[in-house]
Amino acid sequence: MANPFGCIGVLVVLTLAIGMGLGLQSCGSGNRMSRPNNENEVIAGLAQAGKVIELRVGQILMVELPESPTSGRVWQMLRRPDGTVLMPDGNRYEQTPEQEARQDLIGMQQLRFEAVGSGETLLSLALVRPGTGLSSSDERWMGQIIVR
Helix, strand or coil: CCCCCHHHHHHHHHHHHHHHHCCHHHHCCCCCCCCCCCCCEEEECHHHCCCEEEECCCCEEEEEEEECHHHCCEEEEEECCCCCCEEEEEEEEECCHHHHHHCCCCEEEEEEEEECCCEEEEEEEEEECCCCCCCCCCCEEEEEEEEC
16 A cells, blocks of 8 residues: 655654654653543554554544643644544643643643544644644644544
């Protein structure tokens, strides 16, 4: 199977590598797969950027990405995924009890999606300042979602 991302995939990986080098790795949990709350939930983070994520109809995809509310930036969709395959289902910001105790400035933004029908779609996110538009320096996360 050919690489579905081509040059875009390389750009995403490079952008993420640069972002991690600038300090995102300090949040610790950005590169791990979190333990799902239940077997119907699939959790993806920075390590899954540029990869294929397979779901079953009815499963929940939780994308957990590092974010700092003090930066004024939040993770947003660049383009809505195919709504017959994957539907956005809310988002929230969360810190672990350890992060709260240390008064960390970085936590995790969790973006939730429901697999609603069979098919394939791209999920493309960017860490942006709301209302200012997309910048070439904004970090990005993209995954190919396959729902069976």
